[in-house]
Amino acid sequence: MHDIELRVNGHAERASVPAGMTLLEFLRDRLALTGAKEGCGIGECGACTVLLDRTPVTACLVLAVEADGLDVRTIEGEAADGELSALQRAFVDAGAVQCGFCTPGMIMSARALLLRSPHPSDEEIVEAIAGNLCRCTGYEAILAAIRAASGTGGEP
Amino acid sequence: MTRALSCVGKSVPRGDAVEKVTGSARYAHDLALPGMLHAALVTSPHASARIARVDVADAAALPGVRAILAGANLDVRLGLYMRDKRILARDVVRYQGEPVVAVAADTLDIAREACRRVRVEYEPTRAVFDPRDAMKSGAPLVHPDLESYAHLEGVFFPKSNTNVAHHQKIRKGDVDAAIASAEVTLEARFDNPPVQHVPMETHAAIAQALPDGRVEIWTSSQSPYTVRHLMSVVFGLPHASIRVHVPYVGGGFGGKAGLNLEPLVYVLSKAAGGRPVKFVATREQEFNTLPSRQGLHSTIEIGATRAGKIVALKATYVWDAGAYADYGVNVGRAAAYSGAGPYAVPNCSIDSFVVYTNKVYGTAYRGFGHLEVLWGIERAIDQMARKLGLDPAEFRRRNLLTVGDTTITGETFTAGHGKPVECLDAVAKAIEWGTPSTPPASSTKRRGKGIAMLHKAPAMPTSTSCSAIIKLDEDGAADILVSGVDYGQGTYTVLRQIAAEELRLPIDAVHINSDCDTAFTPYDWQTVASRFSYMGGHAVIEAAADCLRQLRFAAAQVFGVAPEKIVCENASAYPDGEPERAIPYRSLALGYVYPNGNAIGGPVIGHGRFIARGLTHLAPDTGQGRPAQFWTYGAHGVEVEVDTETGEIEILRIASAVDAGKVLNAGLARGQVIGGVVQGIGSALWEGFRFDKEGRLKNPSFVDYKIPTAKDLPREMVPILLENPQPDGPYGARGVAEHPMISVPSAIGNALYDALGIEFASLPLSPEHVIARLAEKGTKP
Incomplete structure (x- = not known):
C-alpha cells in the first residue's frame, strides 16, 4: 500500500492505495466520484477523462499513486455552487447529450482545451475530443457546444 | 377547432441533460449495493469444441470466491423468439468468446484471478463459419437438437437437422416467369460483415436472489418488462416476484434488447447465498461475448x-x-x-x-x-x-x-x-x-x-402493447410513468411535450420517471424498433385525457355545469367563456376543498394504453399479411x-x-x-x-x-x-x-x-x- 495526498476538485484527499489501483478506481470506488466512466479500461475511448494538473488524462491508464501531490479535476468539479459552467450549459443547449455516458469525459477534454486555448479553432476542438468516442450524437452538436463555450474557458 | 400547438414540435431540451452533464446520472455501471459481489467469466478460446472437463478446485480455494458456476449446473435455455442459448455453455461451446464458467467474488480482482485458475479441457470439433457453407448438406450442425427448441410457433420455422434457424418466404405474383420474360435483367451479389453496436456503456447487470424467492435486478437494458417476462419463463417464477430496475442506459442500439446478462447474475446470486452480484462486460467481451449485428x-x-x-x-x-x-x-x-x-x-x-x-x-x-x-x-x-x-x-x-x-x-x-x-x-x-x-x-x-x-x-409481435400513467402532484404538475427506456433517443422529452400539450401545462410542470422499475412503472413490451414515441405517445395522450376527465368532473361540480362545459387551459379549469373563474389544477389535483371544508374528487391519476392494431402473422408459404404498424x-x-x-x-x-x-x-x-x-x-x-x-x-x-x-x-x-x-x-x-x-x-x-x-x-x-x-x-x- 502507498500513501498518497492529492487535491480532487479542490478538496485535499489522503489515502492509502494498492500500487495497482488506477486513478479511475480511486475516484469511483474510494471517493464515489462516478462521473468518470469506464468505457474500455485501456485508454481507447476517453469516457474516463479527468484533468491531472490541467492536462487531460484517461484515468483508467493512470495509477492512483501517479496522482500523488497533483491536482485532479473531474466532472463533479465542473459546476460551481450548484450552477452549471458555461461549458455544461452549452452542452445542454446545443443538444450535445444523448445517452450521456461519454458526456463527462467529453466535457473534461473540452475543459482542458478551453483552459489552454480559450478561443480554440475548429481544428483544435476536433483534435481535443478526437480521443473521446461518442456513439449517439455524431459529434456535430458536441462541436457546436464547445464552440459556443469558446471564450468562457478561463478558470471559473 | 384545432388549436395551434404550444409545445409539441418545439426543440425542448432533454430533461435529463443536467444530470448527464454533471456526472450525476447513475447507470447500472455505477451502482453498488451493500454486500455486492463482482463477477467474471471464463470464455471459450475455441469456436467449436466439446467441454471435456471443468476443474474449478483451485479457483474455489481462493479466499473471497463466493460462487463458481459452469454450464453443467444450469439446465435452462434462454430466448425471446427462439430458446436456443444457455446461460453458460453446457457440454459444447459454439463460438470463441462464449461464457463457460462464471465466478462471483468479493472483488473483481479476486473474481478474475479465480477465472485464471479454472482449468477447462476442450476437444475441438469441426466448425462452420460461412453461413452458405453451413447450409450445405454434411455441414457440422451447430445445434443438433434444434428440433427440440421452443420458439414462437407459427412465426418462425426452424429446420430440423440443418443449421437453418428460420426460413422466411415472401411470394407475390410469378417471379420466375416475370424475370424470364423481362426485357432487361440484372443479377448481383452483396456481402455485409457482422458488426458491433458499441454502446459506450458496456452491458452491465446486478441481481439479488432474495430469500423468499423474489429477485431484484438492475440492468442496462432496453427491455425491463421483457427481461421480467423471460426471467419468469426461464426460471418458472411468478412475474410479480421479479422486479427489474433500469437506471440510465449508456446507449443500446438494439444490443440491449431482450434478455442478456440478467440470468447469469441471478444464478450467481443464488449460488452465493443471495448476495447481490454485479457483472460488467469488458470492452473485449462486448465485442466478443455479447451479441453483434448479423x-x-x-x-x-x-x-x-x-x-x-x-x-x-x-x-x-x-x-x-x-x-x-x-x-x-x-x-x-x-x-x-x-x-x-x-x-x-x-x-x-x-x-x-x-x-x-x-x-x-x-x-x-x-x-x-x-x-x-x-x-x-x-x-x-x-x-x-x-x-x-x-x-x-x-x-x-x-x-x-x-x-x-x-x-x-x-x-x-x-x-x-x-x-x-x-x-x-x-x-x-x-x-x-x-x-x-x-x-x-x-x-x-x-x-x-x-x-x-x-x-x-x-418489427414487433402483432399484439405489442404499451401503457402510461400520469399522476398530478400537489402543485398541479404532472408525473408520467412509463417503462419505455430513454437510452439517448429523447423519447422521454417527447412524451413530456405530448403530456404538456394535452394537459395544457407548461413543459417545466411535466416530469417523467428517469428510470424504470417494473414494480411501479406500467407495462411496455420493450424499447426497440422506433416504436416508443408512437405507442408511448398514444398511451400518454390517453392517460392525459383520463386526467382531464377527472379534472373536468370535479370542476363541473364546483361550477355547477356539465363536465363538457369545462375548459382546461393554462394549468387551470373553468366554465367555457369564463376564464376569470379558473381554478388552478393544484386545487383539484388531490381533490377540491370547499370553503366549509367539504371535499370532492380525489387524487387525479390517469392511465392510458395502446396496442398494435390490425397486424397479422405472415402466411408461412407466401409471407402475405400485415406486418407493419x-x-x-x-x-x-x-x-x-x-x-x-x-x-x-x-x-x-x-x-x-x-x-x-x-x-x-x-x-x-x-x-x-x-x-x-x-x-x-x-x-x-x-x-x-x-x-x-x-x-x-x-x-x-x-x-x-x-x-x-x-x-x-x-x-x-x-x-x-x-x-x-x-x-x-x-x-x-x-x-x-x-x-x-x-x-x-x-x-x-x-x-x-x-x-x-x-x-x-x-x-x-x-x-x-x-x-x-x-x-x-x-x-x-
Missing part, C-alpha cells in the same frame, strides 16, 4: 422493362446468425418483408435464411436488418438504372411506392404512408444531383455522388471524395431526408438523424468483424475496430425532416430513430461507383478494400 450474403435478381419499370425482384438473403439465433430469426423475418426496398414490385420472391455458424451471435441492431438488405438492393437498383441508361434517381422515381400500389406482403400503399418520392427529391436537390462534382484539388482524388432510398417498419421512408444523397493513393473516402456532404409524419421535437429529431448518419458511416467505411481461420475474432478493441470519431465527420450534413402525416400516429408522427442509419452505406457505395467506375459489393469500404479494387482494375494512378 452478417449477410445477398443474391438479388431484378427484371425490368426497357422503359424502366421493375417487373420482378428475386432475392436470397443468407444471414450469418452466429452461434445463437434468438433475435436473429426476427431480423431475418423483418428484413424479408422489407426486402425489395420501397418499390412497387409486381412479382417478388424472397427467401431469407437465418443460419447458425460458429461465430459470436447476432441480435437487433439499429435498422434491424434493413441497412444490410438495402446495401444490396440500393446498389442493385443503381446498377439496373445504368443498364437501362437511366439516371438512378429517375429510375427510382418511376418505381417508388405510390398511392394504390401494393407492397410485397400485400399491403396497400396509401397517402398516410408518407411520400418516399419527396424524400428522394429533397436529397437530390440538396446535393445538386445531376450537376457534376466540382473537380478535386488533387489529381489523385476523385469525386462522385450517390443516392439511396430507405424504409423500415417496427407504420412505415417510415427516407433517402440519402451523398458526395464523396476518394483518395486513389490511400483509398480513403471523405464525405463532402450528405443530405438525409426522413418522412417523420410530424416532427415532435425538432432538435431531438435532428440529433437522431445526425447520430444515425454518422453511425451509418461507421458501417460503410470501417466497421466489420474479422475472424482468423479458427473463427477467433481478430479485432475486439477500438484500436482494431474503428468507429467514427470527431475527426471523421462529413464536411456538411443536411438533415431534412418531412411532415406528411401518419393518420394514426400521435400528432401524425411516425418513428424516426433507427432510419437515418439505414442506406448510408448504399448511398456511399453508389457515389463510389460514380467516382471510380468500380462496383463495390462488400462492406466496409475501408481504405484497404478501396485500394485493392483500384489495383485490380489497374486504375491506380
Whole structure:
C-alpha cells in the first residue's frame, strides 16, 4: 500500500492505495466520484477523462499513486455552487447529450482545451475530443457546444 | 377547432441533460449495493469444441470466491423468439468468446484471478463459419437438437437437422416467369460483415436472489418488462416476484434488447447465498461475448422493362446468425418483408435464411436488418438504372411506392404512408444531383455522388402493447410513468411535450420517471424498433385525457355545469367563456376543498394504453399479411471524395431526408438523424468483424475496430425532416430513430461507383478494400 495526498476538485484527499489501483478506481470506488466512466479500461475511448494538473488524462491508464501531490479535476468539479459552467450549459443547449455516458469525459477534454486555448479553432476542438468516442450524437452538436463555450474557458 | 400547438414540435431540451452533464446520472455501471459481489467469466478460446472437463478446485480455494458456476449446473435455455442459448455453455461451446464458467467474488480482482485458475479441457470439433457453407448438406450442425427448441410457433420455422434457424418466404405474383420474360435483367451479389453496436456503456447487470424467492435486478437494458417476462419463463417464477430496475442506459442500439446478462447474475446470486452480484462486460467481451449485428450474403435478381419499370425482384438473403439465433430469426423475418426496398414490385420472391455458424451471435441492431438488405438492393437498383441508361434517381422515381400500389406482403400503399418520392427529391436537390462534382484539388482524388432510398417498419409481435400513467402532484404538475427506456433517443422529452400539450401545462410542470422499475412503472413490451414515441405517445395522450376527465368532473361540480362545459387551459379549469373563474389544477389535483371544508374528487391519476392494431402473422408459404404498424421512408444523397493513393473516402456532404409524419421535437429529431448518419458511416467505411481461420475474432478493441470519431465527420450534413402525416400516429408522427442509419452505406457505395467506375459489393469500404479494387482494375494512378 502507498500513501498518497492529492487535491480532487479542490478538496485535499489522503489515502492509502494498492500500487495497482488506477486513478479511475480511486475516484469511483474510494471517493464515489462516478462521473468518470469506464468505457474500455485501456485508454481507447476517453469516457474516463479527468484533468491531472490541467492536462487531460484517461484515468483508467493512470495509477492512483501517479496522482500523488497533483491536482485532479473531474466532472463533479465542473459546476460551481450548484450552477452549471458555461461549458455544461452549452452542452445542454446545443443538444450535445444523448445517452450521456461519454458526456463527462467529453466535457473534461473540452475543459482542458478551453483552459489552454480559450478561443480554440475548429481544428483544435476536433483534435481535443478526437480521443473521446461518442456513439449517439455524431459529434456535430458536441462541436457546436464547445464552440459556443469558446471564450468562457478561463478558470471559473 | 384545432388549436395551434404550444409545445409539441418545439426543440425542448432533454430533461435529463443536467444530470448527464454533471456526472450525476447513475447507470447500472455505477451502482453498488451493500454486500455486492463482482463477477467474471471464463470464455471459450475455441469456436467449436466439446467441454471435456471443468476443474474449478483451485479457483474455489481462493479466499473471497463466493460462487463458481459452469454450464453443467444450469439446465435452462434462454430466448425471446427462439430458446436456443444457455446461460453458460453446457457440454459444447459454439463460438470463441462464449461464457463457460462464471465466478462471483468479493472483488473483481479476486473474481478474475479465480477465472485464471479454472482449468477447462476442450476437444475441438469441426466448425462452420460461412453461413452458405453451413447450409450445405454434411455441414457440422451447430445445434443438433434444434428440433427440440421452443420458439414462437407459427412465426418462425426452424429446420430440423440443418443449421437453418428460420426460413422466411415472401411470394407475390410469378417471379420466375416475370424475370424470364423481362426485357432487361440484372443479377448481383452483396456481402455485409457482422458488426458491433458499441454502446459506450458496456452491458452491465446486478441481481439479488432474495430469500423468499423474489429477485431484484438492475440492468442496462432496453427491455425491463421483457427481461421480467423471460426471467419468469426461464426460471418458472411468478412475474410479480421479479422486479427489474433500469437506471440510465449508456446507449443500446438494439444490443440491449431482450434478455442478456440478467440470468447469469441471478444464478450467481443464488449460488452465493443471495448476495447481490454485479457483472460488467469488458470492452473485449462486448465485442466478443455479447451479441453483434448479423452478417449477410445477398443474391438479388431484378427484371425490368426497357422503359424502366421493375417487373420482378428475386432475392436470397443468407444471414450469418452466429452461434445463437434468438433475435436473429426476427431480423431475418423483418428484413424479408422489407426486402425489395420501397418499390412497387409486381412479382417478388424472397427467401431469407437465418443460419447458425460458429461465430459470436447476432441480435437487433439499429435498422434491424434493413441497412444490410438495402446495401444490396440500393446498389442493385443503381446498377439496373445504368443498364437501362437511366439516371438512378429517375429510375427510382418511376418505381417508388405510390398511392394504390401494393407492397410485397400485400399491403396497400396509401397517402398516410408518407411520400418516399419527396424524400428522394429533397436529397437530390440538396446535393445538386445531376450537376457534376466540382473537380478535386488533387489529381489523385476523385469525386462522385450517390443516392439511396430507405424504409423500415417496427418489427414487433402483432399484439405489442404499451401503457402510461400520469399522476398530478400537489402543485398541479404532472408525473408520467412509463417503462419505455430513454437510452439517448429523447423519447422521454417527447412524451413530456405530448403530456404538456394535452394537459395544457407548461413543459417545466411535466416530469417523467428517469428510470424504470417494473414494480411501479406500467407495462411496455420493450424499447426497440422506433416504436416508443408512437405507442408511448398514444398511451400518454390517453392517460392525459383520463386526467382531464377527472379534472373536468370535479370542476363541473364546483361550477355547477356539465363536465363538457369545462375548459382546461393554462394549468387551470373553468366554465367555457369564463376564464376569470379558473381554478388552478393544484386545487383539484388531490381533490377540491370547499370553503366549509367539504371535499370532492380525489387524487387525479390517469392511465392510458395502446396496442398494435390490425397486424397479422405472415402466411408461412407466401409471407402475405400485415406486418407493419407504420412505415417510415427516407433517402440519402451523398458526395464523396476518394483518395486513389490511400483509398480513403471523405464525405463532402450528405443530405438525409426522413418522412417523420410530424416532427415532435425538432432538435431531438435532428440529433437522431445526425447520430444515425454518422453511425451509418461507421458501417460503410470501417466497421466489420474479422475472424482468423479458427473463427477467433481478430479485432475486439477500438484500436482494431474503428468507429467514427470527431475527426471523421462529413464536411456538411443536411438533415431534412418531412411532415406528411401518419393518420394514426400521435400528432401524425411516425418513428424516426433507427432510419437515418439505414442506406448510408448504399448511398456511399453508389457515389463510389460514380467516382471510380468500380462496383463495390462488400462492406466496409475501408481504405484497404478501396485500394485493392483500384489495383485490380489497374486504375491506380
